[in-house]
Amino acid sequence: MNPLVAFRVSYRALRRNKVRSILTTLGIIIGVAAVITMVSLTQGAKKIIEEQLTSLGGNSLIINSGSRSRSGVGNSIGKKNTLSPDDAEAIRKLSTITHVSPILDTTEQVVWGNRDWFTALVGVSPDFVFINGWFPERGSFFHNEDVKNAELACVLGKTVASKLFGYQNPLGKTIRIGNISFKVIGVMSSIGQTPSGKDQDDIVLIPYTTLQKRILGVNHVDNISVSVRTSKDIPFAEAQITQLLRERHRIRPNMEDDFYVKTQLNIIERIFTISKIMTILLGSIASISLIVGGIGIMNIMLVSVTERTREIGIRMAVGAKERDILIQFLIEAVVLSLTGGLIGIVLGIVGSKISSFFTHWPTLVSFGSILLAFSFAAIVGIFFGLYPASKASKLDPIEALRYE
Amino acid sequence: MEDIIVVENLHKVYKMGDVDVHALRGITLTIKKGEFISVMGPSGSGKSTFMNILGCLDKPTSGRYLLEGNDISSLDKDELANIRNKKIGFVFQNFNLLSRSTAIENVELPLIYNGISSDKRSKHAKEALFMLGLDGREKHYPTQLSGGEQQRVAIARAIINKPSIILADEPTGNLDSNTSIELMEIFKRLNKDGKTIIMITHETDIAAYAERVVMFRDGKVMKEELRSKEKLHEPVSRV
Ligand SMILES: Nc1ncnc2c1ncn2[C@@H]1O[C@H](COP(=O)(O)OP(=O)(O)OP(=O)(O)O)[C@@H](O)[C@H]1O
Ligand SMILES: [Mg+2]
Numbered sequence: 191m192n193p194l195v196a197f198r199v200s201y202r203a204l205r206r207n208k209v210r211s212i213l214t215t216l217g218i219i220i221g222v223a224a225v226i227t228m229v230s231l232t233q234g235a236k237k238i239i240e241e242q243l244t245s246l247g248g249n250s251l252i253i254n255s256g257s258r259s260r261s262g263v264g265n266s267i268g269k270k271n272t273l274s275p276d277d278a279e280a281i282r283k284l285s286t287i288t289h290v291s292p293i294l295d296t297t298e299q300v301v302w303g304n305r306d307w308f309t310a311l312v313g314v315s316p317d318f319v320f321i322n323g324w325f326p327e328r329g330s331f332f333h334n335e336d337v338k339n340a341e342l343a344c345v346l347g348k349t350v351a352s353k354l355f356g357y358q359n360p361l362g363k364t365i366r367i368g369n370i371s372f373k374v375i376g377v378m379s380s381i382g383q384t385p386s387g388k389d390q391d392d393i394v395l396i397p398y399t400t401l402q403k404r405i406l407g408v409n410h411v412d413n414i415s416v417s418v419r420t421s422k423d424i425p426f427a428e429a430q431i432t433q434l435l436r437e438r439h440r441i442r443p444n445m446e447d448d449f450y451v452k453t454q455l456n457i458i459e460r461i462f463t464i465s466k467i468m469t470i471l472l473g474s475i476a477s478i479s480l481i482v483g484g485i486g487i488m489n490i491m492l493v494s495v496t497e498r499t500r501e502i503g504i505r506m507a508v509g510a511k512e513r514d515i516l517i518q519f520l521i522e523a524v525v526l527s528l529t530g531g532l533i534g535i536v537l538g539i540v541g542s543k544i545s546s547f548f549t550h551w552p553t554l555v556s557f558g559s560i561l562l563a564f565s566f567a568a569i570v571g572i573f574f575g576l577y578p579a580s581k582a583s584k585l586d587p588i589e590a591l592r593y594e
Numbered sequence: 595m596e597d598i599i600v601v602e603n604l605h606k607v608y609k610m611g612d613v614d615v616h617a618l619r620g621i622t623l624t625i626k627k628g629e630f631i632s633v634m635g636p637s638g639s640g641k642s643t644f645m646n647i648l649g650c651l652d653k654p655t656s657g658r659y660l661l662e663g664n665d666i667s668s669l670d671k672d673e674l675a676n677i678r679n680k681k682i683g684f685v686f687q688n689f690n691l692l693s694r695s696t697a698i699e700n701v702e703l704p705l706i707y708n709g710i711s712s713d714k715r716s717k718h719a720k721e722a723l724f725m726l727g728l729d730g731r732e733k734h735y736p737t738q739l740s741g742g743e744q745q746r747v748a749i750a751r752a753i754i755n756k757p758s759i760i761l762a763d764e765p766t767g768n769l770d771s772n773t774s775i776e777l778m779e780i781f782k783r784l785n786k787d788g789k790t791i792i793m794i795t796h797e798t799d800i801a802a803y804a805e806r807v808v809m810f811r812d813g814k815v816m817k818e819e820l821r822s823k824e825k826l827h828e829p830v831s832r833v
Contacts, residue, residue, distance in 0.1 A: 195706055206694060504690050507651060508751065509679020509707040511672050587651045591690065 215530030217483025222534025271410035313401030329376030347393035491578035503590025523575020531567030604657035632801035635810030683752025742773035
């Protein structure tokens, strides 16, 4: 019997029991819809996480002066001030780098009127806001021109603004930092505390050149913060920077670096691991519902084989081989599961659109997930259809004919 | 005429738990090509069992069965299915039509398993139904047909693959006498066209259509009666 005929016979048999067929496929429908909705949701969530990670500086690197091995991170003993603004300019030219900001920091007393506050004073370039995805809430940030001229302009962190000005508008006011007067041109948005509890809004940002020349009287920078095109490029960017700085600092091949590159890659990895776990978890829930759906199909196929024992006997009496009966019932099971699969795909797409509407996540219904769900449904059909089909094909013709 | 069916010392034993039921106790019979044979005998004498073995639906416990000179016992399931499909047409007392398929679909069934293409199938099936006076009934379901019509559909199905043998197990058992006579005329015609017909019946006037009557009793052939052409249609004497 050729497959097309078998298909038609199966289709007709299923249509005869429309309600039962639909109820039977419900498990598969739900399973497939769940797979598609979940995969698209997790992919959407992953995209959101990646975006947020990028805006939080997930694809940024920090280059510190000093050697990692001798001094250790945060140990200033071996720290030589090896990084210069020219290093920063050279790094800017690398293919993978999008933004570069030299960074110097110190702590200073800031004063306005009779109020004063002791805070972190950080010198940066305008790229700083893009690298960290952290922008002024009021006013503006300083420009490259201000850096070039070492202007006396500052942008306040939220905490400093409220300590000095309370509810007053700080924009345009003049404050003193150390003994120098600065004009407040902006107030940063609030980004809150670090995981370790440090208030990141307790900060005043000024052009790094101003900090170098007018306050500290130095030519070096403490570190260089850069952002990389995409987080995937981070390892390559790290290698590029290392090679560039070794050349610029004339470090011989057997000598250690006099700088070290710090990445936030482990955070990224952690988040990717979490989203992978999420996918696996949701995937297994979906798989379980597909398996339950498959058992439903097996159950109804067994009922169908029993009900149609006489039909099987008649078919055998007129020349159906075991294989013909097997294929007929197998195709029936697969038609059932694939019909369920198709309905499930439609529902899954609708479901992911709905959940996208409520979560505001961009859900991605990928061709891959549709293919996955569909082939899963087919496999479930074959796997769970095999037993009833083989049971049907092994029937004894005489007994089948005599069955009431 | 050549021998189309030869059975020698055929035995069939059904195991029912501890009890052995001897349905056939050594049947020896030779049937020539083109013969029309009636099988008679009391209920439980093994007629249907014998017929099922002849039809390759069942296998004997022992004994030999040669169909067109080939020993059936050496064949596997697929080959037996093939014989049922091409060499033998079955007609049952209760018609055994697929109740959810139309007349023409029922007739097409053996063609499907013979790998005939769909357009040829419906053409052949239409012709067969026409031959049996069922034109216009192609799309009818068995429940929409009378008993005689259903049995004619079953006969159309039995002959669709042009088998040389037709096995009929009480074909008129569920029909009234007029319809039975119509049916026997069809069998007669098929026999004239060269088909070998073996028919089980309880009715002597139906058995009278055959050239030879074989009497079964307790799983054995008790008596054979050859009937001359002139005596055909005269009732067969009761056992
Ligand atoms: N599948 C089976 N299992 C056990 N015993 C069986 C089976 N089929 C038939 N028999 C027994 O074999 C014997 C012959 O049965 P069979 O059906 O061949 O009789 P029959 O001559 O066709 O009778 P009837 O005229 O009533 O149709 C009976 O005793 C019956 O009970
Ligand atoms: Mg019988």
